[in-house]
Amino acid sequence: MIIVGFTVGCGSDKRPSVKARANGEAVAGDLKHQDGNQGNDSAASDITWKIPELPDNADGANLRTALSKLDPGSIGVDHFWALSRCDCAASFKKNRLLEWRERLGVLPHPLVPDLREGVIKDPQVQLILGLPGALADLLGDLFVDDAELEVQLVQGVQQKLISAVPGGGDFSSWPSFRFELFPSIKNAANGGIVSITEQVAKWGMIWSINGMWDGETPLVEGSHLTQFQQIILSLSEWKYMFGLDKSSITNIPYGGLARSKVSGLTGALAAFDPRTDSAGHGFFAGNYRVAYSQTSSKMDLSVRARETWSNSTEQIDLLTQARLWHTAAVAFARLRPTNRTAVTTIFQAGGGIVADDGHTLPLAFLPGLAALLDGPFINRDDRTIFAATKLDGQPGPSADLHDLSSLAYALGQWYVNLEDLSLENLDDEARSKLESGRASIKQALQLVTQNMLLNTMDESFAHRAEALASLNFVAVSCLDSPFLNSQIIRLTNDFFSDRLGPVLTGKVEPSAEEAIWTAMLLNHLKEQTGDANNQQKLGDLISFFSESIESWSESF
Amino acid sequence: MVRIFLIWCAGLFSPSLLAQAELLPRGIGLIQLGQRQYDALDSYYDQSGQKEALGNKLSSHLSGSHLRSGKSGADLKRLSSELGRYQDVNGNNLANEIDLGYVNGDIDVKVKSQILGVAYGLTSRWTGFFGIPYVDSSVDAELSHSGANNADAIKRELGDLAFAELESGLERAGQLDTAALYDQIGTKGYQSIDHWQHKGFGDLRVGAKTAFSHNMPKLMRAGTTVTSTLLVPTGYVEQPDVLTDISFGTGYYSLALGIDEAMTFQKQYQLGVSTTGQYNLPTRRKMRVPEESESMISAERETDVKVVPGYDFGASAFTGWDFGLIDVRYRHGFDRHMHDRYSGSLRGNYEVMGSSTGVWKHFHEASVRLDTVESYRKKRFVYPMHLSLNHRRLINGINTPNEKYYELQLNAFFSAR
Numbered sequence: 001m002i003i004v005g006f007t008v009g010c011g012s013d014k015r016p017s018v019k020a021r022a023n024g025e026a027v028a029g030d031l032k033h034q035d036g037n038q039g040n041d042s043a044a045s046d047i048t049w050k051i052p053e054l055p056d057n058a059d060g061a062n063l064r065t066a067l068s069k070l071d072p073g074s075i076g077v078d079h080f081w082a083l084s085r086c087d088c089a090a091s092f093k094k095n096r097l098l099e100w101r102e103r104l105g106v107l108p109h110p111l112v113p114d115l116r117e118g119v120i121k122d123p124q125v126q127l128i129l130g131l132p133g134a135l136a137d138l139l140g141d142l143f144v145d146d147a148e149l150e151v152q153l154v155q156g157v158q159q160k161l162i163s164a165v166p167g168g169g170d171f172s173s174w175p176s177f178r179f180e181l182f183p184s185i186k187n188a189a190n191g192g193i194v195s196i197t198e199q200v201a202k203w204g205m206i207w208s209i210n211g212m213w214d215g216e217t218p219l220v221e222g223s224h225l226t227q228f229q230q231i232i233l234s235l236s237e238w239k240y241m242f243g244l245d246k247s248s249i250t251n252i253p254y255g256g257l258a259r260s261k262v263s264g265l266t267g268a269l270a271a272f273d274p275r276t277d278s279a280g281h282g283f284f285a286g287n288y289r290v291a292y293s294q295t296s297s298k299m300d301l302s303v304r305a306r307e308t309w310s311n312s313t314e315q316i317d318l319l320t321q322a323r324l325w326h327t328a329a330v331a332f333a334r335l336r337p338t339n340r341t342a343v344t345t346i347f348q349a350g351g352g353i354v355a356d357d358g359h360t361l362p363l364a365f366l367p368g369l370a371a372l373l374d375g376p377f378i379n380r381d382d383r384t385i386f387a388a389t390k391l392d393g394q395p396g397p398s399a400d401l402h403d404l405s406s407l408a409y410a411l412g413q414w415y416v417n418l419e420d421l422s423l424e425n426l427d428d429e430a431r432s433k434l435e436s437g438r439a440s441i442k443q444a445l446q447l448v449t450q451n452m453l454l455n456t457m458d459e460s461f462a463h464r465a466e467a468l469a470s471l472n473f474v475a476v477s478c479l480d481s482p483f484l485n486s487q488i489i490r491l492t493n494d495f496f497s498d499r500l501g502p503v504l505t506g507k508v509e510p511s512a513e514e515a516i517w518t519a520m521l522l523n524h525l526k527e528q529t530g531d532a533n534n535q536q537k538l539g540d541l542i543s544f545f546s547e548s549i550e551s552w553s554e555s556f
Numbered sequence: 557m558v559r560i561f562l563i564w565c566a567g568l569f570s571p572s573l574l575a576q577a578e579l580l581p582r583g584i585g586l587i588q589l590g591q592r593q594y595d596a597l598d599s600y601y602d603q604s605g606q607k608e609a610l611g612n613k614l615s616s617h618l619s620g621s622h623l624r625s626g627k628s629g630a631d632l633k634r635l636s637s638e639l640g641r642y643q644d645v646n647g648n649n650l651a652n653e654i655d656l657g658y659v660n661g662d663i664d665v666k667v668k669s670q671i672l673g674v675a676y677g678l679t680s681r682w683t684g685f686f687g688i689p690y691v692d693s694s695v696d697a698e699l700s701h702s703g704a705n706n707a708d709a710i711k712r713e714l715g716d717l718a719f720a721e722l723e724s725g726l727e728r729a730g731q732l733d734t735a736a737l738y739d740q741i742g743t744k745g746y747q748s749i750d751h752w753q754h755k756g757f758g759d760l761r762v763g764a765k766t767a768f769s770h771n772m773p774k775l776m777r778a779g780t781t782v783t784s785t786l787l788v789p790t791g792y793v794e795q796p797d798v799l800t801d802i803s804f805g806t807g808y809y810s811l812a813l814g815i816d817e818a819m820t821f822q823k824q825y826q827l828g829v830s831t832t833g834q835y836n837l838p839t840r841r842k843m844r845v846p847e848e849s850e851s852m853i854s855a856e857r858e859t860d861v862k863v864v865p866g867y868d869f870g871a872s873a874f875t876g877w878d879f880g881l882i883d884v885r886y887r888h889g890f891d892r893h894m895h896d897r898y899s900g901s902l903r904g905n906y907e908v909m910g911s912s913t914g915v916w917k918h919f920h921e922a923s924v925r926l927d928t929v930e931s932y933r934k935k936r937f938v939y940p941m942h943l944s945l946n947h948r949r950l951i952n953g954i955n956t957p958n959e960k961y962y963e964l965q966l967n968a969f970f971s972a973r
Contacts, residue, residue, distance in 0.1 A: 383641075446719055450641055481715030483642065 047486050049529065050493040052501050054540040060548045062509040067552035070512040072186070075556075080185060080201035081323060082466070082513050084208040085409075086520035088546055089553035093209050094219040096185075097226045100202070105180025106194050106290055110301035112181055113245040113254040114236060115153045119302035120248055149298045154179055161228055164352035166212045166343045169223025177229055181237050194288040197320045199237070204323055206230045207330045215342035228346065232353070234331075235361060241284055242364050243271025249303070257309055258282025261371050264391045265313045274364050278433075283321065283368030286313025315388040318377055318399055322406035325369050328362035329413035335359035338423045357425055366414070366437065373444055385451055401458040404448050405470040411445040412470075412478045414438075442478075449474055449484065456491055461499045461510065465517035468492050472524045492525070504544070512552075519545040579767040579781065580677030583973035588687065588965065590671030595960040597665040601953035603912055610957065614661020614699060614749075618732070620652040626848035629740075632656075633848055635725040642714065654710060656732050657703035664696040665957075667802070669758070671965070676972070681766050688790065689758035695800040697749040701734045741799065745855025749800050758791035759805035763812075775822045783814040789839075796844045796858045808839040808865050818874075826876040830889070836865035845904035859902040866894025866914065881931060887921040916954040922947050929969065942967040 070079060083089045109115050119125055157179050162171050182194045185202045210216055212224035220226040239245055243256025256271030260281055263270065272282030292307035333339060336359045344350035347358065374380075376389035377399075386396035387403045399407070418438040421431045452471060458464055468491060475484050500518065502508040510518070519542065526538040580586060600610050622628055623636035640651035673687030707730035711723060718726070741749060763785035770778040791805020811834065818828030843861040844853035872889020893915040898906040925944035931937035942965070949960040 442716075443719065446717060449717060453643070454641065479716035481713075481717035483644070483713045483715065484717045486644070 047489050047493075049489055049525070049531075049534055050496060051525075051534050051537040051541070052496050052504060053537055054544055055505055058504050058506065058544060060544055062503065062506050063515055063545065063548035064551065066509050066515055067512050067548055070552065070556070072556075077185075077197055077201035078513055079516070080205055081406075082462075082516040082520070084201075084204040085469070086516050086549075087523055088516070088519055088549045090219060091550065092553040092556050093205060095556060096205060097209070097220055097230060100183055100185075100230060101175070101177040101226050103178060103180075103183035105178065105183040106192055107181035107240070107307070108301070109150045109153055109178070109180055110298045111292065111305060111307055112179060112236065113240060115157070115179065116254070116302045117245070117248060118153055118156065119149065119299060125299060125303065151176075160353050161225060161232065164346045164350075164354075165223055165225045165228045166345050167215065167218070167224055169218075169225060171223070171225070174222075174225065177226075179229075179233060179236075181233070181240055192289055194290075196284050196286060196288070196324070197317075200320055200323045200327060203234050203237075204327045204330075206234050207327050207334065212343060213334050213339070235354070235358065238361055238364070242273065242282060244273055244361075244364075252306075255309075257284060257288055257311065258368075259285065259311070259313070261376070261391060265315070269309055269311055272364070272367075274367055281367035281371040282364070283316070283372055284324070285316040285320065286311055315390045315396065316372065316376070317388045318386065318403045319406055321369075321372060321377075322403070322410040325365055326406065326410035326413055328365040329410060329417055332359055332362040332417050333413070335362070336417075336424050359424065360426070360430075363430075363434070366434070369410075369414075370437065370440065378444065378447065383447055383451075385448065399451070400463070401452060401455050401467050402460070402463045404452045404455065405463065405467045408445065408448045408452060408470045408474050411441050411448060412474045415441050415445055415478045445474065445478060449479060453484075453487055460514075461495075462514035462517055464491075464495055464499070465514055465521050468495060469517060469521040469524055472521065472528070476524075476528060492521070500541075504541075515545060516549065519549060578683075579681075579765060580675055580683045580969075582677045582680045583971060584677045585970045585972055586673075586675040586685075587968045587970065588671065588673035588675070589968075590669075590673075590963055590965040592669045592671065592689075592961050592963040594667040595962075597667070597957045597959065599958040601950070601956050601958060603955060605916075605952060605954050607952075607958060610663045610665065611661040614659065614663060614697060616659050617703075618656035618659065620649075620654050623654065623656070624651060627851055629850040629852060630847050631725065632729065633850075635722070635729060638719075638722045638725070639710070642717075650710060650714075653706070654729075655704065655706050656729055657701055657705045659737060660700045660702055662698040662700075663800070665693070665802070666695075667691065667693045671963075673761075678764070681768075682764055683766070684764045686760065686762040688760045689804075690756070691758055691791075691804045692755045693802050693804070694751065694753040695802065696751050697800050699734060699737050699749070701732060701737060705730055705732060707732075740852060744852045745797055746852070747798050752798060752800050754792055754801065754804075756792045756804055760788040760790045762786045762788065772819075777820040777823075779818060781814075781816040781818070783812075783816075785812040785814070786810070787812065787834075793841065796842050797855065799852075806836065806865070807841055808863065809837040810865075810868070811835050811837075812868070824878045826874075826878070826885075828875075829871065829873050830887075831871045832869060834868035836868065838862060838864045843898070843909070845898075845900060845902050845906065846908055847904055849905060849908050857902065857904065859900050861898050861900040861906075861909075864897040864899075866896050868893045878927075881926060881928070883925050883927055885921075885923045885925070887919075889919060891915070891917045891919070912955050914954065915956050917956050918951040918953060919948055920951060940969040 083092060110119065154176060158174070158176065162169075162174070182199060183202075184195075185198050185205075206227075209219060209227055211219055211227045218224045218227065240255035241257045243253035243258070245254045246252060247254060253271040253273075257269050258272040259265065259267070259269065260272070260283070265286075270282070272280055274280070288309050288311050290307050290309050292301070292305045295301055295305070334343075335354075337356075340347065344352075346352040346354045347356050348354065349356050372389070376391055376396075377386050378384070379386070379395065384395065385399040385404065385407070387399040388396040390396065415438060418434050418441070421434060424431075426434070449471065452467055456464070456467065458467070468488065471484070471488050471491070475481065475488055499508070499510075499514075503510050503518075522538055522542045522545065526535060526542060529535060529538065598610050599607050600613065602608050616622055616627065618628055618632070620636060620639075623632045624640075626633040636651045636654065639654055640649055642650040644650060644653065669689045669691040671687060671689045673685060675683055675685035678684050707726045711718065711726035711730065714722070714726075738748075763783060765781060765783040767779050767781040770780070772778045787806065787810040789805050789807050789809060791807075792801075792803060793805055793807035794801045794803045812832055813834075814830065814832040816828060816830045818826055820826045840860055840862050842858055844855070844858045845861065846853045847857070868891070870889060870891035872887050874885060874887040874889075876883055876885035893913070895914040896910045898909045900906065923944050923946040925942055927942050928937040929940040929942070932940035944963075944965045944967075946963040946965060947961070948963075950956065950958055
């Protein structure tokens with residue numbers, strides 16, 4: 001049985017003030033961002049949105065041209081990330097779920113911990129394990145149907161998922177899927193390499209899909225099973241990376257790929273379990289490669305193999321880490337007890353396979369976040385934020401707007417998540433630690449936001465659009481500041497006049513990434529503005545972008 | 557707020573004190589008594605030579621630029637630096653926008669002194685002298701705060717975007733008022749500025765002078781007088797924990813050399829020039845060393861400081877007319893004190909300490925003198941003496957109070973033969 005487990009505490013009935021966007025991002029319940037009038041004392045009270053009107057002759061040809069250049073060969077992690085954040089491209093996401101359903105992973109089924117333990121604990125295997133060596137080898141082949149073993153394991157997983165999937169479905173003709181860990185986002189064997197940057201893009205997309213979390217119509221027709229499978233796979237991958245499961249034979253953790261400030265980039269990889277190591281931390285970066293002794297017997301592989309991992313990391317980049325933290329925050333928001341209304345069946349209490357405290361797994365990323373921000377990525381003395389670190393005490397290159405946007409999003413998400421933990425089944429010590437950590441997150445968020453305001457003139461309009469969306473989120477959900485609001489209005493108005501206007505009239509062709517981020521920005525603004533005229537204009541603009549993006553999405 | 561008077565004492569009791577005493581015949585002595593009364597000091601010349609109300613020394617506009625300069629203290633400078641990271645929608649840096657209002661100062665200074673001097677003709681060529689002033693001075697000062705303070709508005713504007721330290725700094729800055737100003741004085745370990753008073757001696761002057769005459773046509777006389785003086789620092793020097801005190805002395809030894817060239821026409825009309833140069837010896841003194849440019853320096857920053865005083869020099873032209881019993885004189889000149897240099901083991905801004913110590917005074921003096929010496933010789937008067945009324949005032953200056961005084965001086969001659 002697959003159990004995604006962690007620690008357990010007590011809960012209560014009060015609902016928090018956090019709600020989720022369609023892409024899983026948590027926002028504060030009350031929108032703080034108004035239409036520009038901030039109050040009598042504010043110098044910004046005179047500044048208002050200048051939303052452009054959609055020209056009558058806008059046909060979107062330039063958008064379609066830009067998006068058409070995005071094909072399987074050119075799409076990259078940045079595009080995946082942008083598509084994850086925007087509430088758009090449903091077909092693209094659906095097709096990715098279908099692709100990944102049967103994709104080969106780096107870690108084959110016999111080495112996937114949950115499946116391994118299934119093999120080890122099988123009564124027949126237990127019997128064989130009790131026999132002396134040579135006899136075990138002889139009888140193992142006779143008693144265990146090795147050829148069918150893998151199929152049986154995967155089918156067993158599928159049955160468990162089917163019984164727990166929210167909303168049920170008709171599974172009479174459901175295809176089998178693979179449950180190998182760390183499949184690539186591209187249809188390539190990937191040479192057995194696990195790229196954290198790529199995996200983050202994959203996880204980001206998986207957790208951004210709303211679907212089963214809100215009881216919406218499934219992306220893959222019939223049921224939420226495909227989405228659910230990817231969720232469980234993602235959680236299993238995280239558990240493996242942290243090394244949280246141990247072999248019942250050797251008591252040695254499966255996996256454990258964490259680095260720390262102590263081990264640096266060249267020391268040994270290790271497991272990190274925050275349940276037993278309250279002072280430690282673990283983070284993941286670079287490319288990992290697994291090696292294990294090849295054998296034709298899947299039972300042998302499960303029972304006897306010891307895979308070894310190597311990691312090559314020249315430096316840890318802020319962008320990837322921020323996206324990982326962001327994804328973990330979204331996962332926490334999805335899994336937390338207060339947001340389980342539509343997904344009760346996936347948890348043990350509802351008869352499912354995810355432990356009731358499964359929402360605490362994403363919290364394991366927080367110690368690594370704290371460790372990397374305190375020194376390697378942020379110099380508190382001179383308020384510098386670095387785009388990369390080699391953990392050698394030397395300052396890295398300065399973070400640009402693109403890096404800062406992702407970091408702001410990640411910190412903002414965690415800031416919202418940690419606002420009210422009273423209902424989240426956490427013990428007092430854990431809750432207290434998280435609440436004090438929230439204060440540090442706020443400080444970091446203030447610094448990041450300040451740096452973004454000082455660095456708004458990025459040459460990439462895609463980055464500017466992303467930054468505006470990010471600042472918007474921070475202003476709405478995290479930092480209540482008339483100054484910040486007025487800056488965002490000013491910067492957004494500048495972006496609209498410098499860039500959006502020419503795009504709408506067809507004078508310039510945006511990049512695909514820019515189009516996606518602009519669509520997201522417009523969606524954010526439409527959520528916030530109460531002005532009917534602005535609502536109308538934004539609705540037209542969103543439709544303009546969405547039509548092109550959806551059209552491209554269906555062909556991808 | 558700045559220290560009120562730094563090197564004012566440099567010109568307190570010079571030229572008219574004994575330096576102008578004539579060469580005495582051997583065995584003849586002179587006792588000099590003087591009473592000098594300064595006009596109420598209500599203005600001063602600043603670093604650029606502008607005449608300002610003396611109260612301005614305590615006054616300042618706590619604008620963004622003032623905070624940024626560090627003159628308001630390290631805390632407010634840090635606040636300014638933090639605000640410099642934010643630009644409002646009009647592109648204005650918040651560090652330029654902050655305005656904490658005005659500090660207004662009112663100062664009333666009273667100074668008077670008595671002078672005692674003795675000169676004696678040691679030989680026919682050399683006259684020795686010494687002299688010392690006794691000073692009575694008081695300073696009354698008052699501070700107030702006025703004008704709008706927008707720190708609270710900026711704090712509200714920034715909202716959650718401001719770090720906790722910035723928020724706290726803006727909150728404290730928003731509470732700035734008169735009481736807070738006085739509190740700051742006390743917090744920094746300074747004595748109250750309401751009233752300061754002191755009586756005591758100034759610096760002792762000991763010296764000798766000689767003179768020699770030149771061959772001149774009939775009815776003309778010309779001569780050179782050379783005066784050498786040792787100044788002994790016996791006078792009160794400003795204390796580190798008092799903001800409004802006045803130094804009565806320089807605090808260092810000095811060696812001065814003066815040369816006068818004078819010509820007399822028909823025993824009545826005199827014309828001459830006078831030059832002085834003074835070398836000041838380094839000394840050590842307890843002082844507070846600023847970290848930046850702050851005017852109010854914490855008591856913890858009091859330390860032993862080496863002072864290397866600048867040179868002094870001056871020049872003047874004088875003229876006089878002898879009407880027999882009465883003569884009148886006029887002098888026009890300048891005095892210059894070069895910047896002092898400070899140094900010490902405590903890390904700080906020693907440069908700013910010396911920045912306002914360079915003094916320039918452009919002055920003129922007038923005096924009327926009753927001279928009974930000749931009459932005494934002709935047995936027409938009972939006692940040989942000079943009784944003069946002197947008036948000196950500045951025309952302009954740099955780093956000096958706008959001093960004006962009246963002085964009544966009695967030189968009583970006696971014979972020791």
